[in-house]
């Protein structure tokens with residue numbers, strides 16, 4: 001039995017090794033951060049999520065869309081958990097295009113919690129055109145869409161540097177050692193004191209980068225806390241059931257002169 | 261096959277059973293005499309059945325919310341993840357379920373290779389199994405296209421382009437498969453249709469596979485024919501059902517570990533980027549379970565050659581029962597074959613590893629060596645070892661000690677019958 005388990009795990013580990021480790025071009029390995037949402041019981045830091053949303057709203061949302069989220073998500077369990085009133089106020093601070101009305105005209109109205117996040121640009125092409133031809137990717141699942149996940153996003157945000165001697169960059173291209181090829185077409189948006197946190201936390205670049213990354217990690221996996229909680233219960237249940245079934249198996253097989 | 265006729269107890273049941281003998285079938289499945297020495301490698305058949313049912317049930321629920329349209333597919337998967345009750349759970353079970361399915365099928369196939377389960381009289385079981393495996397690969401490939409991420413799109417492009425290597429008609433076939441001049445909305449639509457169909461074809465083949473199995477009965481670790489029912493067998497229920505349940509539960513614990521704690525580790529992050537025909541990913545890699553074949557494909561500099569070799573790698577398995585010249589089934593009694601078996605396992609794992617790497621430098625060399633060895637194993641090693649190897653003495657029956665000399669499994673049965 002033990003041998004069987006060891007073999008299974010060996011196979012799985014080998015498989016994991018084969019799917020990982022694909023390093024290409026020049027780029028530095030991302031910084032490892034000890035996120036609160038890591039591990040099998042990981043949860044999000046509520047305050048960090050709220051601050052992260054503030055950074056997203058005040059900084060990133062002028063370029064990046066987040067089209068798969070709605071404002072109501074901000075009040076749901078496992079997320080930033082803003083109060084109902086706060087969610088309403090946040091939604092109402094955005095102008096939403098609706099319609100057509102009974103005259104066939106489109107009109108704008110203040111947002112409601114059920115609305116999807118308003119995108120800064122009408123389409124991908126417009127977003128790219130406004131950014132010197134580089135499309136700022138939609139942020140709904142960005143953390144899952146990059147190898148390295150949250151560590152990578154955080155690293156990019158704090159990874160801006162002056163280019164080393166000998167490296168010349170075109171206009172609108174910046175040096176960032178965590179990007180593939182060390183080049184990024186997004187300017188460094190974060191500087192100390194950029195936002196004024198409602199909870200009084202000091203807004204250093206590092207703090208903002210951590211907060212907004214936490215927020216993006218939640219946005220990509222809003223089910224994470226529920227998944228972890230359910231997972232622990234499911235595994236405990238399965239283990240107990242396995243023990244019971246094992247004992248019954250031993251009992252049943254003891255009727256004959258054979259091993260299981 | 262059941263030795264005694266089953267007679268239903270109640271009159272109504274008898275009435276029904278005379279018209280459609282479902283109860284007889286049930287009785288046959290319950291009493292089915294099974295070798296009592298089956299080890300845990302034999303539990304994967306049940307595990308595979310569980311995997312298939314899981315994929316079908318979760319798949320049908322996904323299909324209720326999924327939209328097979330190039331502009332909407334990616335968003336509809338996000339909708340499942342965010343807005344459908346327990347949608348994330350259903351999708352993660354389905355996507356990790358595919359991986360678990362392949363993990364189980366690979367163990368199941370290598371079990372057959374080790375214990376010689378493909379040999380007479382089980383050739384048809386083996387061939388049906390390979391057909392199931394082929395359809396599984398097709399179904400998984402088609403399914404991987406559905407979320408319409410970057411890897412979906414480019415994986416579909418690479419694989420469908422393989423057909424363009426066929427001389428003369430290749431280009432037309434590829435266009436026909438696409439239903440367009442590149443992988444596009446019509447492609448996605450037909451892939452969804454086929455992805456829905458294939459699992460049910462698999463289900464049909466599974467029924468045939470098990471039917472064919474119930475003619476000769478299970479092989480066993482000793483690899484000898486046994487008399488059924490006898491003191492070497494146990495009724496399927498409760499002995500095998502409880503053991504299968506135990507193994508399945510352990511399998512489910514590993515499965516749940518993936519689903520709840522690292523649901524995306526077996527996938528590729530690029531598939532969370534919506535498909536974009538204008539941007540080619542740096543490395544296009546298939547899912548892990550197709551990597552050994554991908555390595556074989558890329559080990560040949562010529563496209564047509566690579567395609568032929570890749571398909572041969574699967575089709576050679578169909579003639580395996582006739583390539584293996586040894587009369588002894590189980591590798592337990594084949595000291596030389598046993599070593600080659602493990603070399604083959606390592607070879608396939610290595611091919612999987614290099615399949616994930618860029619096809620250059622040392623990886624290309626390893627891919628070529630691995631490919632050549634793979635074919636050598638089946639074409640040269642198996643026939644030759646079977647003829648030259650001196651096998652160990654084989655026991656006459658499962659419960660009896662080894663008698664010396666008998667290297668003929670059929671002999672063991674003949675002696676048995678007289679007992």
Ligand code: HEM
Pocket residue numbers: 312315316317318319320321322323326337351354355358361396399400401402403404405406407455456458459460462527
């Ligand atoms: C042999 C059994 C099956 C296998 C191996 C399989 C495999 C897969 C795979 C690998 C994916 C991509 C997962 C992802 O990355 O999201 C997928 C997606 C999907 N499958 Fe299946 N599948 C099977 C059966 C079914 C059945 C029976 C149905 C429906 C009746 C179904 C419906 C779907 C749908 C709607 C999707 C797209 C949603 C998604 O991507 O999560 N599948 N399948």
